[in-house]
Amino acid sequence: MTQRLTEQAIGEALGALPGWEAEGAEAISKTFRLADHIAALGFVVRVAAAAEVMNHHPEVAWVYNRVTFRLSTHDAGGMTERDLALARRIEELAAS
Numbered sequence: 232m233t234q235r236l237t238e239q240a241i242g243e244a245l246g247a248l249p250g251w252e253a254e255g256a257e258a259i260s261k262t263f264r265l266a267d268h269i270a271a272l273g274f275v276v277r278v279a280a281a282a283e284v285m286n287h288h289p290e291v292a293w294v295y296n297r298v299t300f301r302l303s304t305h306d307a308g309g310m311t312e313r314d315l316a317l318a319r320r321i322e323e324l325a326a327s
């Protein structure tokens with residue numbers, strides 16, 4: 232699970248992760264627009280709780296009602312399956 236992914240593998244995985252953008256093989260990121268500031272905070276909290284369960288944590292930028300998550304595996308120095316799993320979990324939370 233901590234093996235770095237190639238750009239090709241990342242690109243293939245992003246086909247099922249709409250809106251996520253790759254930074255080479257280093258990271259993926261996506262910005263979510265919520266109803267308002269507090270809805271955005273609530274989303275950050277839910278993602279943070281899921282990240283804690285997964286022991287895999289995003290970089291987060293929160294500006295009013297917009298939240299950007301940047302995912303990369305620090306221990307591997309780039310993208311791994313753990314980042315894709317977290318992105319899928321974030322998408323589940325966004326849809327719930």
Ligand SMILES: C[C@H](O)[C@H](O)[C@H]1CNC2=NC(N)=NC(=O)C2=N1
Pocket residue numbers: 286287288289302303304305306307
């Ligand atoms: C000790 C702990 O398991 C590690 O530091 C975990 C915590 N959360 C993490 N989050 C991310 N994004 N990358 C990691 O390599 C990572 N490692």
